Amino acid sequence: MTGQKQRERDLAPALTRGLKILDLIARQGQAVAMSEIAEQLDLAKSSVHGLLATLVAAGYVERLPSGGYRLGLRIVQLANARLDSAALPAEFYALWEQHTTFREEASILAVLDGADVVYVACRNSRHALGVTFRLGMRLPACCTATGKALLSTMSDDEVRAFYARHDMSVLTRRSVPGIDELLVQLAEIRTRGSSIDDGETRDHMWSAGAPVRTSDGRRAEAAVAISFLRSDMTANKAEMAGDFIRRFAAKLSESQVAPAAGSRGA
Known part of the structure; x- marks a missing residue:
């Protein structure tokens, strides 16, 4: 919804407005007044x-004594249900525990x-x-190591079409400024096998990422990344990080294509 340049005809305008309210409160990260919404x-x-009253009654939004609104616990329940239904996060944590390299660094799926x-x-x-x-x-995917790893599994034409529908965001002075520059980065990622966020998300952060591919190996269902302080990075450490995350x-x-325990192999 938000950020899309092209929109289909809205078949449920009240629902769309309610979802926009949820998106706005989520982006703010703090209580939001009705007038501001x-x-x-x-x-x-x-x-x-009227929309807020409906969302409060359903538990998706809470009204604070101050008069502001924040996301309700029902949202948390839905998010937890979504994550619990996916095996990939559990595999991520289990696999991470098996490694000692870069154990002190931030890691993301x-x-x-x-x-x-x-x-x-x-x-x-x-x-x-x-x-x-x-x-x-x-x-924004275009600024992050995980996002660029995911985008690199698309063709250039697909990436151009993707950003014909979505806006490109800039978070720092190092963020990729446009589609042509992004395509240059994606070509390098496809060759190298890993992506780099060199201060594009946060000025003081450097990250390396790689795609987690689907069973056919052609697309990515997710991406992983590890993050460091930019001031600590050297050419050798960057190479080690890229090799590790790949x-x-x-x-x-x-782990996503391996047969489940008890299943019969072909």
């Missing part, structure tokens, strides 16, 4: 009042959702990276 979404206060990546598993570092990763966190992603990909 109405202003930012260009909606009548009477309409916002993300999936593509619109123009953003959404973190479905993460481990934070004790280092001050300028960001604290959390489940459900969203960041191998980690490959093992995670293999």
